[in-house]
Amino acid sequence: MSVDLAVENLNKRFGGILAVNGAGLRVASGTIHGIIGPNGAGKTTLFNLIAGSFLPDSGRILLGARDITALTPERRCALGLARTFQIPRPFSGLDLLDNVAIGCLGRARTVGHARQLAHEVLESLGIGRYADTLASALPIGLRKMLEVARAVATAPKLLLLDEVMGGLHGDEVDRMIETIRRINATGVTVVMIEHVLPAIMSLAAQVTVLDQGRILCSGTPEAVTQDPAVIAAYLGDEVLA
Amino acid sequence: MMRGIVSTFRASGSVSQAIQLALVATPLVIALLTSDNALLDSLNQMLIWAALALSWNILGGYARQISVGHVAFYGIGAYTSTLLALNFGISPWLGMLAGGALAALIGALLGSATLRLRGPFFTMATIAFAEVVRILAVNWRSVTRGAEGLAIDSTPNLPGFVFGQARSYVLVTWGLMAVLFAVSKYLDHSKTGLRLRAVRDNEDAARALGIHTFSLRISVLAVSAFFTAICGTFYAQYLLLIDPDSVLGVDASLQMALMAVVGGIGSAIGPVLGTYLLVPFGQVLRAQLGSQLAGLHLVIYGLGLVLVLYKLPNGIWPAIEAALKRRGRASRQRSGLPEEDAR
Incomplete structure (x- = not known):
């Protein structure tokens, strides 16, 4: 019951801002894939494109063998794609x-x-x-759980989680990590945007770093967090100089 | 459907349910007890309005798509069954189904063109649509006889849906209202009802969960149009004369919306309650003040509406239900019983 996701050369422009700029991504079936990046990097826009809230200006999105680039969110849901919203929308x-x-x-x-x-x-x-x-x-922790539960309720093959740890306490984070692990264990492919790095480190097999709409790099969590370009993107160039 | 209705009754408080049933049943009881023709006449008008407000509420309340052009469907229903009867001798009992189907079809076409419009834009499109239908009825004289209107033979006969007694009309119109009340209740507690709640609350989240919001709205509009057209036939058969002013005037569109809004949209009983209050209020005002100063009764009627909606923006029924809930909670606390389960 899982499926792989491929995003090819995706572009989305809002006025003068190129929110997503030639993004490409491959998520292997049944894995947990993390997406990180500084604020404004285009992570949520990328999610909105994958989930169908916006249509891209160019590029392709493939769910398994199926090209879903032009489908409505509800059609994508029927094909097994579910998403949570960064700001819960109960x-x-x-x-x-x-x-x-x-x-x-x-x-x-x-x-x-x-x-x-x-x-x-x-x-x-x-x-x-x-x-x-x-x-x-419901308090914020349970609203985040509501988002996850509602998405899981659609029996998805691919689950997009948009910062489900944001605003949670330490033990709530632990519970959420456990929850995601369990969902993934049932065969659901998971793509998650997350600022809580320890969560990503412990869950994701692969991580993609986004900066200013571009894919900076992809790899294992360890490799990615040691990449000089990633450190520069988060902390600024001076640190390395 | 029966099971749906039964579970509906279990769903909310029993006092609330009892009040709702009593409200629905009251006109029937009055009709059976009285033989005052003027009262029966008023009652029938009120019941037609209640059925209209319920039909409107299916779209306006459950889907929150505010139409001010519903009179078009009303007119389509009245004209379709009447023309079928006059030209082809088809019984209005069948003709009203044809009118309903035609209205549903036209509603679906209108919806596919306009339901992508949000908020006021959809509402404006419905006004334009109603105006088109009205102008068509006025000018297509070879078929509709224009402003002169169409008269129905007044010889009482059951197949022709013409009765000799006012009471008979009240009974069938009450039946229509009761059916619409049941349909509304059922719709609200069906899968469709749950989907509509989701769309009302948050459309983006609803779509992300696989709800086809656009086609859902179109089908709800079609159902609403169908029943509005049926009401049109009932009105035509009762008055035995229809013309563009009476069944296609913009007033009727506003009235049916107002009654639902005053009573409380989105519940089945709200439009019924709103009608029960507004129609007699309007009739009494006209009777008392109509001859004194032209338009005075309308001014007072309008002020009454403003006052109610200022005090109770969600309508009257939601306020009653909230009061019942508060009372129920208080009495449970006094008797030391645990909180009633939400389901």
């Missing part, structure tokens, strides 16, 4: 269970069935006891 008038049930609707016969599937998702992520809590009343 359905705030609904409780956690119904938020997740909406993700299950595509594979459920009835609303009751969707809720049953949603319960299973919540239990598997260890947040079943918050099922009846209104989404607007």
Whole structure:
């Protein structure tokens, strides 16, 4: 139930800014792939292009053998692509269970069935006891979990996680790391944008570094964090001089 | 569908459910008890408005697409069944299905052209659409007889959907409203209802979860148009005379939206409650003040609306329901019972 992702020479311009500039990316099926980079590097724009929120000016996106470059987000979802939003976008008038049930609707016969599937998702992520809590009343940690649970509810083959650790406490980060590991263990390919570097280091097999819309480098977490170009991008050139 | 309705009733508080059922049933009880024709007449008008407000609410409330052109579907329904009856002798009972289907089709076409427009732009497109239909009805004289209108033979007969007694009209119109109430309840608690809630709350998130928001809106518009057209046939059969002013005037579009908004959009009972309050209010004002100073009753009517929506921007029913919830919680706390489960 997993799939590989290929992004080829992707470009996206907003007015005078080239937000994504010739980005290319390969994510092997069943792996966890990290995307890091300084603020404004174009990480979220890249995600929005992969998920279909924006259409690229040029380039291609392949999910498995399928060219999804021009598909709507909902079509991409049906093909097994799910994403979380960096700033959680819960359905705030609904409780956690119904938020997740909406993700299950595509594979459920009835609303009751969707809720049953949603319960299973919540239990598997260890947040079943918050099922009846209104989404607007959830603290940030659980909102991030809601984002993940809702995405998992669609039974994805490829999961895009946009800074799901942002704003979490230490033990919440640990729990999220464990959650992602478990999701990946079920065969889901994961691509994650993350600022929490220890999380990336412990989870990702491959890391891609983005800077000013370009791919700076790709490799194992160890190799990437020692790359002089990466250090320069984060800390400035002077450090190396 | 039955199971959907039953689970719906379990879903929210029993007091709220009892009030809703009582509200729906009241006109039926009155109709069975009274033989005052003027009252029955008012009742029938009110029930047609309630059915219209419910039809409008399917799109305006559940999909939050505000149409001010719904009168076009109303007119399409009234004209289709009437023309089929006058020219081909087809019973309006069947003709209204044809009118509903035509309105749904036209609604789907309109939707595919305009539902990508957001907010006020969709609303403006619906106004333009209604105006086109009205001008068509006025000018296509060979078919519609223009402003002169179409008259239906008033000899009572069941296949012709013409009754001799006001009460009979009230009973069938009540049936229409009850069906629309049930459809609304069902829709709200179906998979479609959950999808619509998602779209209402956050469209981007809904799409990311695989909800085809565009086609969902089009189908909801089609369903809403279908029922609005059925209401048009009921109106035509009751008045036995239709003309562009009565079934295609912009007033009716605003009225059905207003009743739903005042009662509370997005719930099944809101539009019903709004109609029950506004129609008698308007009728009483016109009767009391209509002869004194021209337009005074409309000014007061308007002020009443402004006041209600200023105090209760979400409409009247949501305020009642919130009060019931508060009371329920308070009484549970007093009796020391645990909080009622949310589901």
